[in-house]
Amino acid sequence: MKILGISAHYHDSAAALVIDGVPVCAVQEERLSRRKNDAGFPLSAIEWCLEHAKLDPSDLDAVVFYERSMLKFERILTCALRAFPHSWRSFPHAIKNTLGEKVWVRGIISSHLGVPRHKILFTDHHASHAAAAFLTAPTRRAAILTADGVGEWATLTVGQGERRADGTTEITLRREIRFPHSLGMLYSTVTAYLGFNVNEDEYKVMGLAAYGRPTMIEQVRKVIRRLPGGAFALVPEFFEFQTTADRSYSSKFVDLFGPPRHRYEPIDLGSPDGHRFADCAASVQQVLEEILVDIAARLRRETGLSDLCFGGGVALNGVANARILGDAGFDRVFVPPAPGDAGCALGSALYADRIYFRNSDREVPDHPFWGPPVNGHDLARAAREDSQGVEELDESRLIERVAGDLAAGRIVGWMDGAAEFGPRALGHRSLLAAPHPCGIRDRLNRDIKRREEFRPFAPVVPIESADQFFELPPGGARLARYMSGVFPVRREWRSRLAAVTHVDGTARVQVLERDMAPRLHALLEAYGRRTDVPVLLNTSFNVAGEPIVTQALEGYLTFRRCGIDVLVAGSTVVTKPAAAPATSLKESGTWSSSSAAASTVV
Ligand SMILES: [Fe+2]
16 A cells, blocks of 8 residues: 655645555655755655655555644634734734645645545644654554644644554544643744744754753743643733734733843853843743653553653654653653654654554664665766766775764765655764864854854764763663754763763764664774774754755755865765865874875776
């Protein structure tokens, strides 16, 4: 059975293809359209999925949309009418926006793909999140928690899933919290208040929180109240997102927290305002963690299950995920590589396969690499046409050569195999660098990522060495498989891992098993042999404001216009003539000098 899943029209559109119960491919529209957070109908992603599987739309047994658009429309309409007359200005905009494309999804899918309308199915938004989390995790029974901004009405659900021995699958979402009461909306409101982009920059709030102290926790508790049974409610007078699209927080919110930050105002952590913004971030982060831990702990007691699958955009909060793992009583917490709405494309297709069609349970490969593959020959061709030196190396020489470059302080663009599905680079579209000197971090920030100083970079470490450098609790390595948890760097290693250690001594570490990305694993080992520290800085391969690169040519163009020194795709290596001098890492004493293997320049 061939099932196409689609998420679209809110943010992070995506398509995913499931054939005979197993994912075949999945890609976010932005990776192909090159428009960050592309929310349009994911025609390019659908075309690529079908081409990749050599299918025509007529071959599809079903096309599944990741939410019920009519229910969502009902929610928008109801909220606008409830808020009338305060909503009179935003009402026409909301209705036009919704009526324009979001309601008539069946017609849009049918006309774009030419599939008959009866083949087009809809799942509940949070069922898609739940399926993306549970049906991709290597567990047979688990509690399920989903939390995001909002789907149709639900903003948080709790339940459980079971893959039975007879091949049937059950996902039961028992309770939900409904809009406007939403942890995601609370976090997004603070994101907007702090001058960042909503639905895009929430992780900046998490990064900023480490610089603050939760001194404003009482204020946060005034805007989100706890209810008996673990639920919560946003206090409407502090929010405006339900009445207008112009601003998510009210003047009462400003009275409580002080003037908001203007988006172009730099955050000076030495100033009183900078302090206040960091404290605000720390306070909302702490309350979010407390509520999630409480809800998860109740779920643990209710279900008696030892595994938790956590999905929805809130599950991108690695600090909260680590708190849940540590404090809610679960042995293992599974967060998929794409817990947000893009991942719902895969979730909805799997949900339709297992639950709607009652197809037999299948193991889903435990990796994030469902996107378009990279081709080293394309890189070689582009670089040669551009009169750049191109090297073609066999595997062992390439690994040694790149390990030498990294040890020499060079920044490497690393493209390998199929692209990751999800917002994080997990070793197939990564920028890699030495994790030691802060100079590297500053260079990456200044020349490539052009991002705020307070945002940390993440490390990647082989699973065999993870405990040596990071304080991972039981289950921590699993959560760190997809960079979904933030854990302490061991104190004695913090200065040697300065470029990847956040101000509070933590890191959003990726713990890598060889099977998942063998080439990166080999590179880490080779780098470790040279430096005694098999850890690399791993950040997504993109420049500020752009999606992560997909094809070799995009990687090459990015390499050419920013401070990346070396670019790798397949067996092809391209090095800038003026690559960073091999001097910046000498101070640590244990470094060997760069010993790039002799190679053939083609
Ligand atoms: Fe969602």
